[in-house]
Amino acid sequence: MRSPVRIVFEQRSETPKHLSVLVPLLSVVAALVVGALFLLATGYSPIETYSNMLSDGFTSSRGITDTLGLSTVLICTGISAAFAFQMNLYNIGGEGQLYLGMIGGAWVGLAIGDRLPTFVMIPVVLLVGSLAGALWILLPAFVRSRLGTSEIVTTLLLTYIAASLVKHFVYSPGSFFVTKNSAFPQGRLVPDSASLSGIGNTSLYPSFFLVILIALVLFWVVKKTEYGYRIQVISDSPRAAHYAGINANRTTMSVMLISGALSGLGGAVLIVGPFGRLDPGIILLGYGYAGIVIAALARNNFSAIIVSGILFAGLRSGGDKLQISTDTPIHIGVMLQGAILLFALGGEAFRRYHIHAVRTERATQ
Amino acid sequence: MNGNIWVLASADSVAIATTLILAALGALFTERAGVLNLGIEGILLTSAISSFLVADSSGNIWLGLVVGSLVGALLAGIHAVLSVVLRANQIVAGLALVIFGTGLANFLGKPAEGKTVTTLIKPLSFGPLSDIPLIGPIVFRQDPITYASIVIAVLASLYLFRSRPGLELRATGDDPATVDAQGLSVASIRIRYTLFGGLLVGLGGSWLMLAQSAAWHQAATTNGVGWIALALVVFAGWRPMRLIFGAILFGFTLQLPFTLQAEQITFIPSALMQMLPYLATLIALIALSRPSTRNKLGAPKSLGIPFVRDER
Numbered sequence: 001m002r003s004p005v006r007i008v009f010e011q012r013s014e015t016p017k018h019l020s021v022l023v024p025l026l027s028v029v030a031a032l033v034v035g036a037l038f039l040l041a042t043g044y045s046p047i048e049t050y051s052n053m054l055s056d057g058f059t060s061s062r063g064i065t066d067t068l069g070l071s072t073v074l075i076c077t078g079i080s081a082a083f084a085f086q087m088n089l090y091n092i093g094g095e096g097q098l099y100l101g102m103i104g105g106a107w108v109g110l111a112i113g114d115r116l117p118t119f120v121m122i123p124v125v126l127l128v129g130s131l132a133g134a135l136w137i138l139l140p141a142f143v144r145s146r147l148g149t150s151e152i153v154t155t156l157l158l159t160y161i162a163a164s165l166v167k168h169f170v171y172s173p174g175s176f177f178v179t180k181n182s183a184f185p186q187g188r189l190v191p192d193s194a195s196l197s198g199i200g201n202t203s204l205y206p207s208f209f210l211v212i213l214i215a216l217v218l219f220w221v222v223k224k225t226e227y228g229y230r231i232q233v234i235s236d237s238p239r240a241a242h243y244a245g246i247n248a249n250r251t252t253m254s255v256m257l258i259s260g261a262l263s264g265l266g267g268a269v270l271i272v273g274p275f276g277r278l279d280p281g282i283i284l285l286g287y288g289y290a291g292i293v294i295a296a297l298a299r300n301n302f303s304a305i306i307v308s309g310i311l312f313a314g315l316r317s318g319g320d321k322l323q324i325s326t327d328t329p330i331h332i333g334v335m336l337q338g339a340i341l342l343f344a345l346g347g348e349a350f351r352r353y354h355i356h357a358v359r360t361e362r363a364t365q
Numbered sequence: 366m367n368g369n370i371w372v373l374a375s376a377d378s379v380a381i382a383t384t385l386i387l388a389a390l391g392a393l394f395t396e397r398a399g400v401l402n403l404g405i406e407g408i409l410l411t412s413a414i415s416s417f418l419v420a421d422s423s424g425n426i427w428l429g430l431v432v433g434s435l436v437g438a439l440l441a442g443i444h445a446v447l448s449v450v451l452r453a454n455q456i457v458a459g460l461a462l463v464i465f466g467t468g469l470a471n472f473l474g475k476p477a478e479g480k481t482v483t484t485l486i487k488p489l490s491f492g493p494l495s496d497i498p499l500i501g502p503i504v505f506r507q508d509p510i511t512y513a514s515i516v517i518a519v520l521a522s523l524y525l526f527r528s529r530p531g532l533e534l535r536a537t538g539d540d541p542a543t544v545d546a547q548g549l550s551v552a553s554i555r556i557r558y559t560l561f562g563g564l565l566v567g568l569g570g571s572w573l574m575l576a577q578s579a580a581w582h583q584a585a586t587t588n589g590v591g592w593i594a595l596a597l598v599v600f601a602g603w604r605p606m607r608l609i610f611g612a613i614l615f616g617f618t619l620q621l622p623f624t625l626q627a628e629q630i631t632f633i634p635s636a637l638m639q640m641l642p643y644l645a646t647l648i649a650l651i652a653l654s655r656p657s658t659r660n661k662l663g664a665p666k667s668l669g670i671p672f673v674r675d676e677r
Contacts, residue, residue: 009452009673038472090456139651149654152403152456153596157650160589160643168636284584289464296457331471338407338465342443345458349451 009353019351024297027343035336049322049332057318065202069274071313072208073098076266077291078309079215080133082300084151084259086222087235091256093140093155094263095288096162097133101267103169104132106177106278109190109271121194126207126268133264134257136162141256145249151256163283170280177278187277196272205273212306214262219302231255263288286334290316293341312337374624375617376502379511381577382609382616384409386514387569388594389601389608390521395441395562396598397525398555399538401669402444403459406591407466408563409570412437413578413586414474416571417482426484430510430571437567438560440466445559449552452671463591467584477581486510486576510572515609517565522605534558538665541672551672566591589643590619596646600653603664618642 036046056063077094084091091097108128113121136158143149169177171185179188189195196205222228234241234248241248266287275282294312298304319333349355388405395402416433420426444462447453486508494505525531533554536544541551570587578586593615601608622638625631 038469042473042475092460143651143654147651147654149651150599153592153599153650154647156592157589157596157643157647160592161640161647164636164640164643167639168634171636172634286464286467292457292460293464296461329472329475331468331475333468335465335468335472338461338463338468341461342447342458342465345447345453345461346451348453353452 005357005359007355008358009349009355012352012354015351023347023351024344027297027340027347030343031336031339034339035332038335039332052322053315053318053333055318056321057314057316062202063314063317065199065204066317067310067314068208069198069203069205069313070317071310072205072211072273073266073269073287074290074294074313074316075211075215075306075309076269077263077288078294078298078305079218079291079302080259080262080266080295081291082295082298082302082305083218083262084256085295086300087231087252087255089144089252089256089259090152091137091140091155091259092152092292093137093157093159093288094259094266094291095286096155096159097136097260097263098267098288099159099162099166099282100132100136101129101264102270102275102278102282103166103177103267104135104264105129105268105271106187106190109194110176110188113191113194116193118193121191122196122272125190125194125272126210126265129268129271130261130264133267134261136264137256137260141253141260144256145252159288166278166280166283169278187275187279189276190271194272195276198273203274205269207269207273211265211269214265215302215306222302263291266291290337293337296341297344370624370628372499372502374620376506377620377624378613378617379503380507380616381619382612383511383514384569384573384577384590385594385597385612385615386518386609387572388566388591389597389612390514390518390605391437391441391562391565391567391569392595392598393562393601393603393605393608394521394534394558394565396668397534397538397603397665398558399541399551399665399667399670399672400445400448400555400559401455401459402441402448402462402559402562403456403595404440404444404462404466405566405594406587406589407463407470408437408440408566409466409573409587409591410470410584411440411466411473412567412570413574414470414477414581417477417574417581418473420482420484420575421477421480424484426482426486426575429575430486430568433571433574434564434567437570438564441559441563441566444563445556448671449555449559452673455669455671471583474581474583478583479580481580482575485579486572508576510568510576514569514572518605518609525605535665538667541667542674545672545674551674555672566594569594593619593642593646596650599664600646600649615642615646618645 032050039046039049057067058064077098080094081091105125105128109125137155140151140154140158143154144151169175170187177187178185196207198205222231230246230251233244233246234251238248290312294305294308298308315336316333320330322330388409392402392405412433415436416429419432420429440462444458447458448455488506488508491505495501525535533544533549537551537554545551573587597608597611597615600611619642621641622635625638626635
């Protein structure tokens with residue numbers, strides 16, 4: 001060994017409590033510092049930018065309701081990613097499943113919305129959207145459980161295909177989804193029976209509480225039910241699961257389908273909520289990709305996802321308003337998301353290992 | 366139907382294959398060392414915009430290519446630190462890199478919006494050779510980087526299968542414990558090839574910008590080419606020579622929508638036509654994962670698994 005000192009990773013038997021809080025916190029701070037460097041280098045004031053983001057995202061009353069409203073869809077994609085990730089199934093096509101949720105929700109809303117009352121239509125839209133999301137992961141789930149095809153690339157490729165589908169449904173002439181005889185192609189609004197109104201005229205919709213409830217139910221399912229136990233066993237040791245007579249293929253299939261349905265629900269939530277129509281603008285927003293970050297930062301813990309989902313919604317909605325108020329590129333929000341996750345991943349090493357430097361002489365084992 | 370346009374389409378397929386070959390080769394080197402870098406799409410985008418900004422401000426496209434490639438290596442360095450040094454989950458680290466790279470590229474790209482590269486990388490001309498019908502446009506009218514990418518792929522194949530360091534590289538991906546027992550540093554080999562892989566991906570992204578795209582279209586500049594490149598590595602069975610043919614095949618599906626549009630063949634709506642490259646990649650991936658073919662593919666056996674000596 002050339003270097004006189006060596007870095008040694010010692011596996012921790014138990015993670016100290018303070019590190020579980022400190023590591024995510026420090027990763028956010030470190031990401032903000034990196035963001036500040038880029039802002040400075042490109043001629044923007046980091047303090048002004050961050051304080052604007054903070055007030056637009058969290059501390060103003062308008063900011064809070066906007067943030068909670070946006071968090072609704074982000075928590076959906078977050079729990080979608082986490083549900084698959086916890087079994088080492090990397091469904092990273094939540095973005096495409098979300099598009100399908102929008103297509104399915106808008107379709108059923110437009111098709112039968114006129115004939116049914118609101119209390120029937122809202123659940124129907126959410127359900128059809130979820131089913132459409134599940135449908136979009138059916139093929140990756142099937143080939144993963146039967147042929148072992150990596151779900152990572154297949155789910156992602158299907159996202160690009162879903163994006164083309166959204167564009168097709170909005171831009172092709174005479175499409176069912178668009179307003180007839182309109183000057184420019186635009187999605188048709190679903191009837192009133194298929195849409196909720198914001199609480200107290202804000203962009204926070206009642207669907208927020210439904211999504212929170214689902215996250216908590218999933219938390220319970222994973223921790224307390226036999227199904228959750230099965231998932232745990234398969235992810236910890238596939239071989240043990242095999243000997244215990246657990247059908248891993250069937251569990252793989254169901255976990256992926258549920259994951260797809262949850263992203264689909266995120267799309268349907270946009271139909272009954274803020275969008276109300278199939279809108280190709282969704283393709284630029286990346287809510288599905290954000291779910292991956294949210295899940296990873298919460299380390300696939302469903303109740304922690306509620307917190308990280310709201311945190312990221314604030315980051316995004318604060319970031320999105322920057323462009324309007326200060327001409328700072330909105331992409332700083334997405335960049336910070338990625339940076340936070342990168343630092344959190346690096347910080348994970350300090351949580352799992354006791355890292356220290358030793359002299360080489362003593363390190364020979 | 367105009368025959369000439371199909372010759373041009375084939376020539377375009379070879380040209381578009383350049384980014385695919387370079388990006389997939391970068392992924393191939395990284396994966397051969399046992400590191401899975403899913404961040405290719407993010408690296409492509411960031412190096413593309415970096416090369417644009419440098420070429421635009423300096424007026425020198427070659428400087429743009431160099432800086433773009435180095436930025437690729439720099440981003441891959443983040444992945445190397447996370448996955449090799451800190452033993453993070455490589456899949457999540459790669460995805461984080463895609464999200465970070467996309468955000469960073471869009472952030473940096475703000476001043477580039479609405480601008481175009483004034484001087485593009487131009488195809489070479491081989492005099493009369495370039496005018497040979499059929500073969501001329503396809504073989505003798507490409508730009509230097511396209512030729513270089515094919516040469517690099519051939520050299521990569523020789524290096525991997527005919528040289529001592531190539532053997533060490535393959536061994537690191539298959540059986541790092543043996544490499545370690547030989548007294549070589551697994552970590553150092555993995556870091557070096559992850560960086561080199563990033564350099565190649567960066568070159569691919571810069572070429573895409575300075576020869577193909579010419580203008581910054583945010584994330585649509587690469588539009589998933591990085592993911593297709595990752596699938597291409599599987600398709601090619603981690604072998605550089607097969608990768609060339611795969612890249613030209615996928616390159617064909619990537620340019621087909623534009624050719625059909627130019628030919629005014631519109632029985633398939635254009636938005637649906639744009640699905641073609643992704644659909645073709647998807648089908649190829651699934652077809653290749655039939656149990657009978659899977660074992661022959663030769664994925665590095667320790668791909669994505671951190672090497673830990675002390676815990677053995």
